Amino acid sequence: MLPYVDIHTHRPTGQAVELRTAGIHPWDAAEGDTDALEAELGRAQAIGETGLDRLRGPEMECQLRMLRDQLELARRYRLPVVLHCVRAFEPLMRELAAVPLRAVIFHGFIGSRQQAAEALKRGYYLSYGVRSFASPRSIEALCATPAERLFLETDDQETPIGEVYARAAELRGESVEALQRCTLANYERIFGEPLSDESVL
């Protein structure tokens, strides 16, 4: 059986391909310690989640400082980044443009089809979850995201990853298996062979 890739979860189950990340969330930017983060990077597959949130967390200047430091670490250690973005798409895209990064994944993508297209044009990946399904414009974005740039996730929700795939498959008019195949290929392209990862299956 093909595994599910759950690219961003706060409730790891060990039943799916789950990412090991280390990062300072934008909500915690005021207390963030990038030296401590750097010490943790040895066992991380990606830096995350970092990003910008205009609805919650410390002032933008503080979030920006922490984001820039983490993007710099990602560049230096050649690590992909997993991004949290709430009402901050344009400033976040500006910050990303300034740093060459191995891979960029927007987690829990909520946004328009146009915003999705801008991110896709730069080669970024978009990950969708339960909250995306509640937003009609994000469903449009999901349906317009090519399979080779798509991820799915549970985030902090209780909905099992299998149900997230079933819902996305229904919305996109594809089979769950086709989605599993493409997200697994995307994962392997960025992170290498998932079966070599002891946290998997």
Ligand SMILES: [Zn+2]
């Ligand atoms: Zn988040």
